[in-house]
Amino acid sequence: MSELAHLKGVGPKTLSLLNKINIYTIDDLITHYPYRFEILKKGINEDKIIIDGIVETIPSVYRFRNIDKMQFNINTGSNIYKIVIFNRGFMKNNITIGKKIVVIGKLDRNTITASDILLNIDLSTPKIIPYYSTTEGLKRKTLHTIILNALDKYMVSDYIPEYISKNNNFIDKYSALLNIHNPIDIDLVKKSMIRLKYEELFMFMIKINSLRMKNNMYNRGYNRNINRDNIDELINKLPFKLTIDQLKSLDEIINDLNSNNRMNRLLQGDVGSGKTIVALLSIYGMVKSGYQCALMAPTEILAKQHYDNFKKLLDINIELLTGSITKKKKEEISRNLLNGEIDLIIGTHTLIEDNIQFNNLGLIVTDEQHRFGVNQRNNLKNKGSMPDVLYMSATPIPRTYALTIYGDMDISTIHTMPSGRKMVSTIIKEDNEIKDVLKMIKNELDLNHQIYVVAPLIEDENNDSVTKLLRQYSLAFKNYNIGILHGKMKPKEKEDIMYKFLNKEVDILISTTVIEVGVDVKNATMIVIHNAVFFGLSTLHQLRGRVGRNNFDSYCILIGSKSNERLKIMESTTDGFKISEEDFKLRGSGDLFGIRQSGDMNFKIADLKRDYKILLKANSDAKEFLNNNNIDDYSIIKSELERSLDITNV
Secondary structure, three states, X not given: OOHHHHOOOOOHXXXXXXXXXXXXXHHHHHOOOOOEXXXXXXXXOOOOEEEEEEEOOOOEEEEEOOEEEEEEEEEOOOOEEEEEEEOOHHHHHHOOOOOEEEEEEEEEOOEEEEEEEEEOOOOOOOEEEEEOOOOOOOOHHHHHHHHHHHHHHOOOOOOOOHHHHHHOOOOXXXXXXXXXXXXXXXXXXXXXXXXXXXHHHHHHHHHHHHHHHHHHHHOEOOOOOOOHHHHHHHHHHOOOOOOHHHHHHHHHHHHHXXXXXXXXXXXXXXXXXXXXXXXXXXXXXXXXXXXXXXXXXXXXXXXXXXXXXXXXXXXXXXXXXXXXXXXXHHHHHHHHHHOOOOOXXXXXXXXXXXXXXXXXXXXXXXXXXXXXXXXXXXHHHOOOOOOEEEEEEOOOOOHHHHHHHOOOOXXXXXXXXXXXXXXXXXXXXXXXXXXXXXXXXXXXXXXXXEEEEEOOEOOOOOOOEHHHHHHHHHHHOOOOOEEEEOOOOOHHHHHHHHHHHHXXXXXXXXXXXXXXXXXXXXXXXXXXXXXXXXXXXXXXXXXXXXXXOOOXXXXXXXXXXXXXHHHHHHXXXXXXXXXXXXXXXXXXXXXXXXXXXXXXXXXXXXXXXXXXXXHHHHHHHHHHHHHHOOHHHXXXXXXXXXXXHOOOOO
């Protein structure tokens, strides 16, 4: 039986409703924090009225389809107001004549359209009301009562060591929880929030730093004895010069490979910064030292692109393994891989299938690593005897954040861009300037260049979509070949259309964000993004990276409002790291840190953007704690580590 069922007021129905909002344990319940607080103080202004009064009339409820409207009168002693409130019909039996209630809403003459009605609240002094996310059938008041019952009945687990609490002047955890769920003083609420945020971030950084310690202590690898001469020989044959950052990243990787520790490194860099050539050189060094390598890409298009590029530059045995390859070919590749006849296998998640086994796997490279789940990556990592691992990401995040969030990885960063690559000019155009956009497209087509057109939707008659734009562009550019690409197409269809675009058989490609990663068409010089405000900054930057992959003048046209803050940022810079900083400020941690695959990112109260100073302090304290204490003396922290990370003997 669930431990929640022992709480007063929690029967089978309520238990089911709690489960709907992801509350399964007492800890889930008491850490189901309010999403906002409202300080109630009697008063009237233009936006809001907060008053208390006596119910004068029996409420009447009118229903229309799925909406109900309740209305009644209250007497405040100085005035009588008509109260109108929607979708609160269930409160009718509690709003009886003579009952004192609090009404929050908007006043229009003598009618208050209420946003909330509170019972059993005394407004003789200001009150702080916590508001919780809930579900249909579970009243906010009921949820609040159950939480307070749990706090009254159960012991609270405190994860912060006593000496750290004392050094930081933290209040005890029980008081912090009580101040959050039953607030009486706003200053105490603020102190309690800092304390609870710190605990959450402290435990997160304990996990991150423990993972790093585990990697250092137990992830012993092999000294690969990589011969740098082989790599330098290939570098000298390249038709371009490596940048300072590329050479520095390559040195860091080779040092890892030649150490006794297993490499666990993230190579991050902006779109077009040249991460792939660094990975290629690392792979070449490994193969020349007698090891097999694997490169896993998130899409067939990207895997095939890597395969084609690597075949041009490397004199080793390379095979491509994707879902569309025939069964017979897969069996042949599987045999050759096991026999050691294949030096490098490039593929999609097909590489993690059980029948794919290696003879001597030494290095795994995962491209766009955040697009793979941690289990997928581990399945590949477990195929070899302690292979070294290199992750690549073209979604740069600020280094200060990366050092914290990727605390269990070493990080190499490529800032400098290869010489000869022109910056892409970014221009915002309003919807009513579409004729100007079409003229710009025609100018590029006249130069025999190709165009990307991006839509936020596949099918929609009322908004910009692939199907709607196809009709419009077909009318505007009758003499040109137009193709479409989107996620609902079969892999073979996607591949066919991309090859047509690569081979210049398609002039304009109308697509969703499926082109965001893994398309390298040198002849494409313009990307037009319709309804650009629909996309996040990081996505817009990735899309912009599809053009400017040559020495032609290239353009990114963002169709949207010129006053939009995000679009103005895109117009002002092409630096992916600056953009990620702004993205982080504007959106918080949500999408950016969805890339996190270690530890627990489901924060209940902390926010990585807003609480970054607390995060840095928690990180510092976590490192000090792990370096100077015996984890066995702190059983509650040890058990949480073992539960969440399967870490023992750390």
